Amino acid sequence: MRLKRRPEDGFNMSFLDVMACGLGAIILIFILVDFHAFMPEPTDETNQLQQELNAAESQQEQLQKSIDEINDKIAMETWTQQDSQTSQADTSGEQSKLLQQISTEIAVVADLEKQIAAIASLPVPDANVQLSGTGQQNYITGMKVEGKEIGILLDKSASMMGYNLLEILQLTAMQDGQKVSQRKWLRTKRTAQWLIARAPQNSKISVIAFSDNALVMGNRAASSPRVSDSMSAIVRDIGKLIPSGGTNLQVGLEKLREVHPNITDVYIVTDGLPTLGDGLGARCKGLLTTKKTISSQCRQELLIETIKRAGHGLRINVILLPLEGDPYAASMYWRWTQVTQGTFLAPAGEWP
Numbered sequence: 001m002r003l004k005r006r007p008e009d010g011f012n013m014s015f016l017d018v019m020a021c022g023l024g025a026i027i028l029i030f031i032l033v034d035f036h037a038f039m040p041e042p043t044d045e046t047n048q049l050q051q052e053l054n055a056a057e058s059q060q061e062q063l064q065k066s067i068d069e070i071n072d073k074i075a076m077e078t079w080t081q082q083d084s085q086t087s088q089a090d091t092s093g094e095q096s097k098l099l100q101q102i103s104t105e106i107a108v109v110a111d112l113e114k115q116i117a118a119i120a121s122l123p124v125p126d127a128n129v130q131l132s133g134t135g136q137q138n139y140i141t142g143m144k145v146e147g148k149e150i151g152i153l154l155d156k157s158a159s160m161m162g163y164n165l166l167e168i169l170q171l172t173a174m175q176d177g178q179k180v181s182q183r184k185w186l187r188t189k190r191t192a193q194w195l196i197a198r199a200p201q202n203s204k205i206s207v208i209a210f211s212d213n214a215l216v217m218g219n220r221a222a223s224s225p226r227v228s229d230s231m232s233a234i235v236r237d238i239g240k241l242i243p244s245g246g247t248n249l250q251v252g253l254e255k256l257r258e259v260h261p262n263i264t265d266v267y268i269v270t271d272g273l274p275t276l277g278d279g280l281g282a283r284c285k286g287l288l289t290t291k292k293t294i295s296s297q298c299r300q301e302l303l304i305e306t307i308k309r310a311g312h313g314l315r316i317n318v319i320l321l322p323l324e325g326d327p328y329a330a331s332m333y334w335r336w337t338q339v340t341q342g343t344f345l346a347p348a349g350e351w352p
Contacts, residue, residue, distance in 0.1 A: 143345050145198040147265030147315070150205045151256045154192045154238065155270035157211040157247040161185050164324040176242045184271075184321065187352070189238050191269050191319055194352045196231055206260040207234050210252030211245035212276055216259055248276035249306050257311075265342075267317045268333075272299075272326035279305035296328060303332055317342040322349070 161182040162168040171179060179185065192207065199205050207217035218234035247270065256263060275294050284298035294302075310316075318333040330346060337344040 143317070143319070143343055145195055145267065146200065148200075148203050149260065149262045149264040150199055150203050151260055151263045151266045152192060152195050152205065152207045153249070153252045153256060153266060153268045153270075154188070154207060154209045154217075154241075155211070155247060155268075156188075156209045156215075156241050156243050156245075157275075158244050159247065159271055159323055160188050160243045160321070163322055172244070179242055179244075185243050188243075188269060188321065189241075190352050191321070191347075192238055193235055195267050195269070195319075196234060204260070204262075205231075205234075206256060206263070207238070208252050208256045208259070209238070209241055210248060210255070211243070212248050212251075213245070214248075214251045214255035215241075216255065246276040247272065247274045249274040249303070250277040250309055253306070253310050263314065265315045265317065267319070269319045269321070271321040271323040272329045273332065274302050274306060275299060277302045277306055279309070296326070299326075300328055300332060303336075307336055314340060315342045316340040318344050320344070320346045322346075 158172050159168050161171045161179055161184055163184060171182060196205065196207070209215045209217055215237075217237040218230055249268070249270070253266075256266070273296075280298060280302060284294070284301060316337050318337055320330060320333055323329070330344075334344040336342075
């Protein structure tokens with residue numbers, strides 16, 4: 001007997017289809033669900049690693065900044081070195097020009113020295129005292145002895161023996177014969193003789209030696225007309241002086257006014273600001289009376305007071321010999337001579 005087939009259903013789903021649908025639904029659920037809700041909380045180890053990472057990034061930034069700064073410095077040093085090389089090249093050129101100028105000036109000075117020597121060898125018709133020596137020994141640029149009423153103030157203090165305080169202290173303990181043979185004192189006496197020799201023949205001359213006191217040199221303070229005997233007596237008295245004591249310019253000026261009231265031109269031979277005198281304030285007075293030294297400020301005040309007491313109508317000329325430790329002497333004496341229309345001179349070591 002023949003079997004009949006069952007009629008097919010229009011909608012038929014196998015087991016595999018059902019499984020596939022279920023799997024797809026599960027996948028869709030995982031896609032839609034927020035995974036962050038199921039992420040675990042960070043642990044201490046994770047935080048530590050994150051901090052180390054941040055620190056490493058910060059250190060890297062600092063290292064990068066340092067590298068940039070070093071590169072900038074290298075660039076700046078390179079530029080400076082190039083600029084320095086350029087400046088050195090310019091300086092070398094300027095030095096060459098200066099050397100040429102110096103050579104030319106040296107030649108001019110040598111020629112002038114020859115001319116000076118020739119002039120100095122000529123006799124001086126109106127000289128009161130003849131001096132030996134030629135060339136620069138008989139010549140000072142800019143210093144001219146002139147005037148009808150001339151006064152010469154010669155500093156005979158202890159400082160006229162030496163060039164610094166230690167040397168002066170050592171010399172004050174020596175015998176008089178050693179004191180008068182010191183090079184600076186010999187130069188001081190020769191400077192005074194130079195002034196006397198260059199004074200006009202018809203001038204009246206007074207020479208005062210001063211330290212803590214004042215002495216008149218020669219037989220008379222002033223005479224007219226000038227005679228060689230009078231000048232020789234002054235030179236002899238200067239030769240008998242022994243340097244000692246402090247420097248009191250006030251007593252020198254007072255004595256000069258006393259013996260020569262009509263004085264018009266004063267020539268001061270010294271080596272520094274005065275150390276003794278009247279008219280100081282209480283501070284400087286106490287210093288003068290209790291100590292053997294005087295401050296630089298007090299010495300300046302003392303010179304100002306001396307200038308006030310010197311009065312008006314005098315043309316002051318100063319020859320300043322060298323002395324260490326008195327830096328304001330040159331400028332203050334220079335201002336005094338300029339105000340009175342005189343001459344200030346700090347001669348070279350080989351003069352006179």
